[in-house]
Amino acid sequence: MRFRFPALLCLVALHVLPGAARADDKAQARVPLLPAYKQECGSCHTPYPPGMLPAGSWQRLMNKLGQHYGTDASLDDATQKQIGTWLAxxxxxxxxxxxxxxxxxITKSAxxxxxxxxxxxxxxxxxxxKTPANCGACHPNASxxxxxxHDVRIPR
Structure with missing residues (x-):
């Protein structure tokens, strides 16, 4: 049996790409949003997936909720601990x-x-x-x- 180059390339791709796709999926797997997080944080802005920031950033944000980008986003201690633990x-x-x-x-990350x-x-x-932080304007399923x-729709 003689393979032509495109056929061989397709066979190699079938064996290599599925593993690469799985590795990428694991790195960017969606975590179901914690209901308290979605309710509290999502009431003012997109409830960003926790994987968009490293733990150190989330910890600083949770420790400064009284001055959350110019807004008092304070929470009761139990809710703050629950959300902070989940984010970390x-x-x-x-x-x-x-x-x-x-x-x-997030919008200033590389x-x-x-x-x-x-x-x-x-x-x-x-x-x-209005702002890069308004994810839902272009990403219909951001919340x-x-x-x-492939779902992006930039408003005109």
Whole structure:
């Protein structure tokens, strides 16, 4: 049997790519959002998946809820502990998230900037978007922690 190069390439891809896809899935697996987190944090902004920041960033954010980016987001002690523990347990540990971004802002992280480099700068100031932190403006399933780039719809 004689293989032509494209056929051989397809066979190699069938054996190599599934393992690569599984490894990537594990690194970016979605964690179901903790109901208290979704309720408390999601009442003001997108309840960002915990894997978007490293544990150190989440810890600093949880320790400064009284001054949460200009807003008092204080919680009762039990809720703060529950959410903080969950965030720490599910924080990002894979390569792109290990680096703590400036001001612990997801939108200032190197990976966020890289993933959004094709978004025209004018898009961030449109009335329906207003800020890069408004994930739901372009990612219709952001509140569920889903950010598939195939679902993106940038408002005009």
């Amino acid at each position: 347990a599910n924080a990002g540990t894979y390569k792109r998230v290990r680096e703590e971004p400036p001001q612990d802002r 990976w966020f900037i890289r993933k959004h480099d094709e978004v025209p700068s004018a898009a961030w100031t449109r009335a329906a978007v 569920e922690g889903a950010f598939n780039e």
